[in-house]
Amino acid sequence: MQLDVELKKSFKDFTLDVAFSLSSSRTGIFGPSGSGKSTIMNLLSGLELPDSGFIRLDDTVLFDAKKKINLKPDQRNVGVVFQHAHLFPHMSVKRNLFYGYKRTRPEYRQIDPDGLFKVLGITRLLSRDVSTLSGGERQRIALARTVLSNPRLILMDEPLSALDEGHKFQIIPYLKNVFNHYGIPMIFISHSVLEMRMMTDEVLVIEEGRIQQHSAAEELVKKSWGSGLESYINLIHLGSASPYKDLFRYKWGDTSFILTEPAKGEENLFELDSRDILLFKRHPEATSARNLLECTVTDIYGSGNRVRVELACGNEHLIAQIVPESVHELGIEKGTMVVAAIKASAFKKIF
Numbered sequence: 461m462q463l464d465v466e467l468k469k470s471f472k473d474f475t476l477d478v479a480f481s482l483s484s485s486r487t488g489i490f491g492p493s494g495s496g497k498s499t500i501m502n503l504l505s506g507l508e509l510p511d512s513g514f515i516r517l518d519d520t521v522l523f524d525a526k527k528k529i530n531l532k533p534d535q536r537n538v539g540v541v542f543q544h545a546h547l548f549p550h551m552s553v554k555r556n557l558f559y560g561y562k563r564t565r566p567e568y569r570q571i572d573p574d575g576l577f578k579v580l581g582i583t584r585l586l587s588r589d590v591s592t593l594s595g596g597e598r599q600r601i602a603l604a605r606t607v608l609s610n611p612r613l614i615l616m617d618e619p620l621s622a623l624d625e626g627h628k629f630q631i632i633p634y635l636k637n638v639f640n641h642y643g644i645p646m647i648f649i650s651h652s653v654l655e656m657r658m659m660t661d662e663v664l665v666i667e668e669g670r671i672q673q674h675s676a677a678e679e680l681v682k683k684s685w686g687s688g689l690e691s692y693i694n695l696i697h698l699g700s701a702s703p704y705k706d707l708f709r710y711k712w713g714d715t716s717f718i719l720t721e722p723a724k725g726e727e728n729l730f731e732l733d734s735r736d737i738l739l740f741k742r743h744p745e746a747t748s749a750r751n752l753l754e755c756t757v758t759d760i761y762g763s764g765n766r767v768r769v770e771l772a773c774g775n776e777h778l779i780a781q782i783v784p785e786s787v788h789e790l791g792i793e794k795g796t797m798v799v800a801a802i803k804a805s806a807f808k809k810i811f
């Protein structure tokens with residue numbers, strides 16, 4: 461996907477003025493409330509009319525003020541998922557799903573509904589009344605309805621914000637599956653750094669109607685260093701677990717981790733606080749930590765009395781957070797070999 465955008469839009473007390481080019485199929489728009497995220501989405505999808513500029517999606521001009529081109533929302537073939545799923549309350553899930561599908565032009569009906577329902581785990585919900593669904597289920601239905609229209613691009617405006625923490629993380633694997641499976645590019649809007657890291661590769665940071673930064677999602681976390689975020693959280697993707705004594709072993713890159721927590725599926729996400737990684741100069745003889753990894757220091761940066769140490773451990777990466785005194789005592793610099801020690805109980809399951 462290639463999206464080239466230059467847009468201006470003024471409201472009474474607010475002006476949006478942005479220009480960006482996106483080629484990543486998993487892009488985030490990140491910014492505080494009122495910064496203009498939803499306005500961008502409304503302009504892209506055709507729900508609002510820009511004052512000036514253009515929107516080009518691959519070889520299609522969706523909008524161009526100078527050339528007086530302005531495709532209607534249904535001609536743009538851009539799908540939208542809102543924070544609150546707009547479902548018809550008195551219809552079954554199935555009727556909600558097919559309501560739009562039947563009105564979709566036949567040439568756009570290229571997604572096999574049953575396959576999609578499986579990917580989203582909603583097959584068993586089809587006959588239910590929408591009023592009986594949980595927030596996370598409603599969002600999966602809303603996404604299914606959007607995907608059924610076979611869009612070229614899906615815009616998701618804070619789709620997880622209305623869900624509580626537990627449900628939010630349950631729905632993320634389904635969202636990821638859909639985008640992987642159908643290869644639909646998406647723009648994911650959120651004000652949560654964690655959601656950005658889980659759902660996107662690249663992020664546009666917007667403040668007061670202007671783009672402030674366009675970077676990798678992980679850069680976002682590093683840049684917020686020193687401005688509130690207490691410690692870096694490593695997100696660790698692990699495969700299936702196998703029993704190991706009374707603990708569980710998970711493959712991680714070309715090595716493995718021992719955890720106290722079991723997990724059922726093939727795809728599991730754990731968080732590991734950077735402060736829970738201890739660094740040693742040499743292999744400690746005996747330790748209560750079940751995980752000892754040989755790693756190379758690839759970067760070091762500090763803020764106040766905390767230092768972050770980026771580590772390459774085999775073909776994977778970790779960030780540890782230590783105090784400046786430890787850096788001196790361990791003689792850590794770029795290229796130094798260290799042993800990272802992590803307790804089996806330090807990993808917390810996200811999903």
Ligand code: ADP
Pocket residue numbers: 471472473474491492493494495496497498499500
């Ligand atoms: P975000 O989604 O980042 O929270 P929005 O794009 O919804 O921000 O809003 C950005 C600013 O534009 C806000 O100050 C909001 O009040 C204003 N705004 C958005 N839409 C309209 C509108 N239709 N009329 C007037 N002001 C609007």
Ligand code: MG
Pocket residue numbers: 497498499617
């Ligand atoms: Mg918004």
